[in-house]
Amino acid sequence: MxxxxxxxxxxxxxxxxxxxxxxxxxxxxxxxxxxxxxxxxxxxxxxxxxxxxxxxxxxxxxxxxxxxxxxxxxxxxxxxxxxxxxxxxxxxxxxSKSMTNFVVHKSTPLALKISAAEGTLAFHIVKHHNSFKSMDCTSTLLRTLFDDSDIAKKISCARTKTEAIINGVLSPHCILMVSNDLKNISFVSISTDSSNHGNKKLFPIVVQYFDHIQGGIQVRMLDLQEINNETAETVTSLIEGVITKHNLNKKIIAFSGDNTNTNFGGLNRKGEQNIFYLLKNRVNSELVGIGCSAHILHNAIHHGLDQFGLFDIDALVLKIFNFFSIYTVRTNELKEFCDFVEVTYRNLLYHSKTRWLSLLPAVHRILQMFPALKSYFLSQNKSLKILEAFFLDDFSECYLYFIHSIMSLFYEKIKDIEKENNSILEIMAIIGDTVESLRERIDSKFLPLSIKLVFSKLKKDGKGSSCDNFAARALSVYEVTEEYLRKWSELFSEFEINTFNFFKISSF
Structure with missing residues (x-):
């Protein structure tokens, strides 16, 4: 074969x-x-x-x-x-797609680029305070938009992974960077404040220090913890634990917080059951206490306006806003009154007592539509008594003009204080300028031109004495506010060093 x-x-x-x-x-x-x-x-x-x-x-x-x-x-x-x-x-x-289209092999250049992209997306969420839920469709969207990109095809970063990256990678890395920076810093101030998140009470621990390498004053958050209460003992223990963890016990020279009794024991800083006293005994006997200057300005203007005795501006603004906010019929009626008096209709603005910069825009908006609002409320058969009484008063518009004038002064000062990298010397200069501005108004018996124009009409109607009474009340507001600021600014007297007057000198 x-x-x-x-x-x-x-x-x-x-x-x-x-x-x-x-x-x-x-x-x-x-x-x-x-x-x-x-x-x-x-x-x-x-x-x-x-x-x-x-x-x-x-x-x-x-x-x-x-x-x-x-x-x-x-x-x-x-x-x-x-x-x-x-x-x-x-x-x-x-x-059908191969599994290689979905599986990312570790330790390859492509895998590193994908990890970097996912980390950047997670940082973007934190930077702009976006919700984790928004990341559920981001990966799919990127794959659709950039279908020719190998990186976009394999990005998988929904809410669960994003949260894990932030809590397990970015947060520890940021804290480590701050800890490394603090090793070369000799003096640090520490701040804290409570923040309610639903039924949880959160306390952030923030440090401020000067670093000439990174370009001046630095503000960094060391920790954020939830505690059961906000007693002085509980908060002090929390601060002690954080500064001990980062070896800052011998570097803390100042404590900053709200001007509450829990933090400082009041204006005179007496008593032993406050955070400042406990930290001085446990951390540094020469610890410096610095209250919130923005609170001082905010409380000063409200303390002064309480002496005016005419109307409660916070309640007034809120009543007017709530009267129209969700009622379409009322809003349409107001628009008709705006057309009748030839005033442009604008949406009324909300004001919150805890948002210090919201009062001035709200008052400004009411003044813009004052003729229409006055005509509307006085034409109603049944209106809110507080609003009816306000618009019936001959000096209601003058009152709003006065509020607008004095709030404009404090509005700008509070904005300057809320800048991120302020020092105690700059804060002292801002408060000092505010006191000086109030003193100038007192000496000149200042009234805005808009009030003087209204006064000229009222005096023709024989209401000169009422105008003088209003001017006297306005002057008392200046005096009470200035006195309040001077009293609270004495807490900064220990920082008054003539050597640092160059902060007020303009650069050549």
Whole structure:
């Protein structure tokens, strides 16, 4: 019997049929698409192959290429390619994505870029105070917008992963950076304040220090913890634990907080059950206490306005806003009054007592529509008594003008105080300028020009004595406010060093 001839899976076959690869033996080929093995041994004997050639020649099909194909084993590969199973698997593969499109291999340049992109997205969430929920669709959106980017295709950073990156990576890294910076700092001040988040009471621990390498005053948050109460003992223990953790016990020279009894024991700073007293006993006996200067300005203006005795401006603004805020019919009626008196309608603004800068814009908006508002409320059969009494008063508009005038002064000063990198010397200068401005108003018996114009009309109606009474009340507001500021600014007297007067000198 003639010897049998077996075909090998050669490199030529691999190049000709790229869907096949090396198999378990040299006489087989593995179909990568079907994940199956195809034998190419061609085990027919020589006589059978010769009879096949004769049949091929008889049918005019026996060419050199055909003979080479039979002898090389490619016939078996072509038979497999032409099977319905192979065709179906090719079709399925074209509509399905490989797992490599979703799996990120670690320690590769692409993986590092993807991690950097996800970390940047998480930092963006923190920077702009966005909700974690917004990240649920961000990854899908990026894959859709940047379908040609390998990084965007594999970004997977929904709310759970984003929160994990922030809490497990970014937050520890930031705290570590601050701790490393504080190692080279000799003096640090510490601040804290309570923040209610739902039914949770959170206390941030903030440090302020001067670093000439990073460009001056630095403000950093060291910790944020939830506590059960805000007693002096509880908060002091919290501060002690944080400064001990970061080895700051010998570096703390100042404590800053609100001017509450819990923090400082009042204006005279007496008593032993306050945070400032406890920290002086436990951390540094020469600790300096610095109250919130923005609170001082805010409380000063409200303390002064309480002496005016005409109306409660906070309640007045809130009543007017709430009267129209959710009522479409009332708002449409007000728009008609605005058209009648030829005043442009504008939305009324909300004011909150805990938002110190919201009062001036709210008063300004009422003044812009004062003729329309006055006509509207005086035309109502049943109106709120406080609003009816206010708009019936001849000096209601003068009162708003006065509030607007004095609040403009404090509005700018509070904005200056709320800047991030202020020092105690700059704070003292701002409060000093405010006191000086009030003294100038007292000496000149200042009244805004808008009030004087209204006075001229009222005096013609024989209400000169009432105008003088109003001017006297305005003067008393200046005096009471100035006295309040001077009293509270005495707390900063220990920082009055003439050497630092250059802070007030303009640069050449």
């Amino acid at each position: 003639p010897p049998k001839r077996k075909c090998h899976f050669t490199d030529d076959l691999r190049r000709k049929y790229p869907c096949f690869g090396k198999s378990r033996s040299e006489f087989e080929a593995k179909c990568q698409i079907c994940d199956s093995y195809v034998s190419i041994a061609n085990s027919e004997n020589f006589l059978a192959i010769l009879n096949f050639f004769l049949w091929e020649r008889k049918n005019m099909r026996c060419t050199d290429t055909r003979i080479s194909s039979i002898l090389s084993g490619s016939t078996d590969l072509e038979k497999h390619i032409n099977t319905p199973k192979h065709a179906r698997n090719i079709r399925d593969a074209s509509t």
